[in-house]
Amino acid sequence: MKFTTSALSAMLSASAMAYPGMGGDASAFHKRMAEVSTKEKRDLPPSLDSATSQVAQDIKDCLSTATSCEASDTAKTYVAPALGSKECAADQCCIWDYVTSDLVAIFKDCDGQCTEAARQSIRLGFHDAGAWSLASGFGGADGSMLISGNEKDRVENNGLQEIIATLQTMWGKYKGNGVGAADLMQHAAVVATVVCPLGPRTRAFVGRKDGDGSSPNGLLPDVHSDADTLIKLFEDKTISAFDLAALVGAHSTSEQDVVDANFAGAPQDSTPGVWDVAFYSETPDQNASSAIFKFPSDQALAADPRTKPSFDFFGKNVNGQAAWNDDFARAYVRLSLLGVPNIDDLVECTKVLPSQIGSFVIAPNSCKAGNNTSSVSSSAPSSATSGAPYASSNTTGIYSHPASSAKTTSYVTKYTTSTKTTTKTHIITNKGSVTKSYEALTTTTVCPIVPSRVLTYEPTETITKSVPKGFFAGPNGESYVFKPVITPGPSYSLTYASCKPKTVYTTVTVY
Structure with missing residues (x-):
């Protein structure tokens, strides 16, 4: 059991520390690694590479590290017009403020931590978008996990059936207002991430086209894969080893239920209700609590020379939380646009996201019995x-x-x-x-x-x-x-x- 106080604001203002084995300070090292990563990717998703709208250029800028893929403001100031009003109809983001409110209600626990529904939504967003490759020709962030009648029953999607049913109900509530299945899943993942204490306020885009069938098979990672297999799998999605190391940190809020049923509910780090960097330090730590369930794939990435520097940096440095949030946001924006054919039609709706929780204390006595299964x-x-x-x-x-x-x-x-x-x-x-x-x-x-x-x-x-x-x-x-x-x-x-x-x-x- 671990009671933790984490302050993202302190991390953001802390003086940079030298990264072990590297010259210069931590921020310089991290920026250089991001630039190297951008060159290593070689490709943008084809539809993004050819897009010309201002939103498309904003996305290209954040993926190239010219700007951040995190929101420029950490606090929400947007107030949506009344649902059904002319003002709301004129603002494409208005309806998403109401969707966001419904999502926060199921993602935020009574003690301030994020819920099982939030964890599942983050995983669901990844599974919908990640089923794509340069060679596949279809799939990606197309909503197929909500639309397809059988995709949810694939082995790799075990454990997602409950959140799929929840979001299908929500989609039924809002699709008459122009809310698509593809956007709903990706928006839910972004909302879940920022609802989790310390999580980034990742820039949010809507306007994706929904698919009309199931995504391709065999394009999602296996928890037993070695690092080389994983890195090659993601390179074919235009995602580098550097970005893969950032994405896998979402296991910070993960609890496994289907990999080993004997340990159902076991977390991947000691604080599964908080978006902190404990995952990066505990995964390679042989002395970490035996209650933590470590995926072989995560351990392989923690040890591989192409991804180990990120594990070390995120997990061991005072800047690690802020650096991980920045890298994760960039990697997730890229992931959330895989297979999206109409980048020029997208609209940025970051303004509807909840405020970022920059500091958090896991404390006793903050929930009444019966309010949630964690208390x-x-x-x-x-x-x-x-x-x-x-x-x-x-x-x-x-x-x-x-x-x-x-x-x-x-x-x-x-x-x-x-x-x-x-x-x-x-x-x-x-x-x-x-x-x-x-x-x-x-x-x-x-x-x-x-x-x-x-x-x-x-x-x-x-x-x-x-x-x-x-x-x-x-x-x-x-x-x-x-x-x-x-x-x-x-x-x-x-x-x-x-x-x-x-x-x-x-x-x-x-x-």
Whole structure:
């Protein structure tokens, strides 16, 4: 568990530090690396290379480092006219202010950190735009992830189905006002990034044409790929190793759910609700918390000489946060325009983005129990903290359903190692003349435990009368999902944990 204070404003004003092994100060080194990167790219996406509008020139300038791809202002000052008014209809960005408000509502958690929906939107924007290459001829940021009926079911898109459904609903709400699927996904990714504390206010453009089919297969990276494979894959998207190192930092706010189901919910750094540079220092650190789930591809990039300097710089220098934000914004603008055929039709709508959060403290007691899944408040498991309609509980956290007239007793035996907790739960139920006993052998990932704080578990809701695979069956056929509860003592509240314990049920025995 990690409580962090980060101040982007301090980083922006801090004196430059010499980069290890390089002459000059950090800002000079970073600018030189960006210039080298621009030369290495060789190509702009073809549609951008041939575009001639003022917006197209602004984009070319920011990609060439002549200007920044971050907003010139860190604070939002734009106030949209009333929705449906002539003034709103005359401003192409007006409707996007209303879309942005809806997005912020699902991206900002009650403790100020960014939510699972924000994390998923960042990944979704990448998956929609990244399915493109110089040779593909189609795909890219075309909205196919929302439009196509089957693209969401591809293996590489596992875990995105929920946010796709959410954005499809939002698209249905606003498409009558000219909001396209392609723009919605890219705008959602940019909004999510700035809603995450310390994240950049990346310049936002709308006006993309929606596609009419699925994107090409095989153009997204694999978490098991080596650095050379990844770098070549992205070079074919006109994205250099330098920009790839900046883009992969989005894993700062990532939690994996599908790479290894046994560790579902495990973060890629210790602060997944904050857009900080912990990912860059913790990925190569062999002594980093075991609760952090490191992708082999990220570790490969952290070690490769073409991308390691960026990991070192972002993760180890006082300028690292500001430098990463600048580089990420530039790389993401490029990514978000891959495959877009009508660059000259785009309009910049950066003014509707939320203000940047330049400093942030992950603090306890900032959320009330039940407001979100990242916060808990409990002195013992109870129906009040679980948010579920349970009639009774016992000290083991096993609940009986209110519809049941059964008398239930239970006890738990537990064995804990440094990485796993194996628990056997024994439940004895007496209902009428029938006595049944259930045993569930469980293996639970162990999160870092702050001294004097204890991790325990409680059911959150009865989800079905059937017994789906992977869930523990209760005395009357109920099945339960579990959530982490931290209970070091009476009335203690905690709003942040560096990982989410997950319970995997390997056997359920009835006798």
